Amino acid sequence: MKIYVGIDDSHRRDGGGAGETASLLTKVLEENRWGQPELPSRHRLYQHPDTGCRKHNTARSFSAQIEERYLSVFIDYACKVVRRDSSPDSNAGLVIAISERMTNTDEIIAYASRVKEGLVSRDETNRMIGKQGLHVFELSGNGKGIIGALAAAGLRMTGNDGQFRGKLQLGSGDGYIATVQEIIENTHVEQIKNMDLENIDKDQSVRMGEKVKVVLLEHKYTLMVFPTELQYPRWQTSTTHMLRMF
């Protein structure tokens, strides 16, 4: 079965954080052969003035194919890890959404969009908690972490939000020039788009930057590029600054 895991607000100022927690959970899933995870992603949420002093307003998620018999052991393990990795003053939340058990996945997707726009109320969140196919856990603090965790799971489900954890490595790294086909064949990237979201042909050349990040678009690992204004290579991987919208 396919699950979507959302994690929010286990950030520690002295290191670690929800991104590392998500990476650890995917590793454990794989190593124990409980399931096959996809890479974790970071999702930007609404910047409410009241959240300023407490946290970065982002949440993490990943999807995975998991064998049903391992679902409960994974959920127990995930709860323990998120609780352990949260700082005493944080509001950690965890969500595991099982799409095939949900009567209407559009509900969590719509909820996630509303969280991203800063429009969600606690009552709406309470209504989401009771939905079939959703396992929702308030693991520390005032419980508000479940808002971001639900949103992260929903945004991941859209297939059109977030930036993946880790940096893409290919060839000799910074300055290496590869064709689109070489990138697709030798990395997890599935498609390459320019910043106008147009697909780049497989014979086009791309200069790899120093810090190459991959984003989630159309349910695919997507590498974003921008034009160099040169004949060769025609494209350069998009910078951190350019990708801040994802």
Place this chain on the structure above:
Amino acid sequence: MLVWRESELGKYQYTGGKEDWEEVIKIAAGCDEFLIDDEDELVSDEDRSCYNCRFRRWTKESFICMRSE
């Protein structure tokens, strides 16, 4: 120019907003407490920037610096 304004929380909010990319690089260069954040939280191409610092907390218009002083 006033760079920081004291917020209601007793910490300092940057008055230059979220798109003052060059200036926050200069501020971070002179800051002894700069600490780069988790890779997922970086938004500036220049690593040493207040916008990439573990001690910044985003607000609607800008960010608050949570460093100890």
